Amino acid sequence: MEYFTQQLINGLTLGSIYGLIAIGYTMVYGIIGMINFAHGDVYMIGAFQAMIVFLICGALGLTWVPLQLALMLIMAVIFTAAYGWSVERLAYRPLRGSPRLAPLISAIGMSIVLSNYVQLAQGPRPKPIPPVIRGGFQIMESDAGFVVQLGYLQIVIILLTVALMAIFAYLIAKTPLGRAQRACEQDMKMASLLGVNVDRTISLTFVMGAALAAVAGMMVTLYWGVNEFAMGFVAGIKAFTAAVLGGIGSLPGAMLGGILIGLIEAMWSAYFSTEYKDVAAFGILVLVLIFRPTGLLGRPEVEKV
């Protein structure tokens, strides 16, 4: 029981991170029907931005933790959003209107460009940082002496994720920008006939997805304390799995899928095998694609005639 509770906490933390990345996949898919395979690398960029800001804070002698965290968050979001915007501008916009395969290949190319760029700029070896937020609550202890820990950092991650998702859901449902995004998703031509600047709306979708990925990157930097250039690949595909599991194109689906993938991974590692934890996540992807391609909350795609 104690062991299970601990895995539940770990899984929720991990799932929050996957959920934030998954939103970027699902929004972009919703609006332009494309899987942005560079999104995992945008998340990796976010993680490195956060790390760089942390190191700069250290060099400048800024040691007050809340200030460090605020700076990491703001700077990582701004810079990573700029990357997201540029990726769309350079690699996808020129291909708008071409067959679906073209932007997909361009996305894979962009993914390689970003990870190699970071490999050159930051070096190929994993970069560690010291823990920033330590400690936590001990919520129970078994007879055998196993202590269930809820780290302060885990609380920060889960609360921040919940807050961001609430803000995001509001943004999409109630603001003119969110409405324009949904309109573009449903009928891009009609949206432009109403005066919506479709290109700008798409750019902003990439910016928002990248901003959330940056937050996820910062959380991971704090949580694991190690970044490396290739980290975007596996995390990206897991978040993609989360988006597919929830129903690609659906925002609540991405959040739910992220949490589920996090929990599955944590439980699998705990009870079966840590080495094969990726097998669990990708096994889910295969099963969903075979048995329920629309995902848990997705709706069937109807080809427009």
Add this chain to the structure above:
Amino acid sequence: MTAMLRISGVRTFYGHIEALKGVDVEVAEGEIVTIIGANGAGKSTLLMTICGSPQARDGSVVFEGQEITRQPTFEIMRKGIAQAPEGRRIFPRMSVIENLKMGAITSDPKYFDEDVEKVFAIFPRLKERQAQRGGTLSGGEQQMLAIARALMSRPRLLLLDEPSLGLAPLIVKQIFQVIREINEQQKVTVLLVEQNANHALKLADRGYVMVNGRITLSGGGAELLANPEVRAAYLEGGHH
């Protein structure tokens, strides 16, 4: 006549297919002008070309003295032109009220309540259905919503593409009545594309006949209605 909209020598292509082969059409402020013609004559293409989607390859479109031929669609639609397009294109997963909000997306939010009341007065049915999703409305209701949504941007020129298509005769009559009201009471100029030549020519001040991407005839609504060629091609041989 000072033209509010002047289309001169417009040629539009879809790939290699020339859909409009040099079209001249003028619409003066306050008029209702109709373009009639068979399916595939290029009527919808003309309305879409005015909106820059696709853009004309040759010729020019001038609205209120300003050339708009090469402008992006979203900018053209912010100048006082609105379209209720072919197929209505209601956002299916948005409520009626959200569809109307989309219509008003470029106008000042302070007018929204007032403008919604105005379109609800014209189409009371939409008021009853305001929370319903667009995709679940009947064809007639969708057409009403398409026109209402176009009006939400406070246009001076309203482009209507076959508002009667697929609707029951009684509803068609209502819709045409509403078009007249909008024109007279709200001073909106109307360019109406129709296959239903009888209704359209009775309503319009002037009309054009379009065949295979060209204008072949033009004149007053009543005049065209009496024209033997028009009668033979569009009114008698089974067309309403």
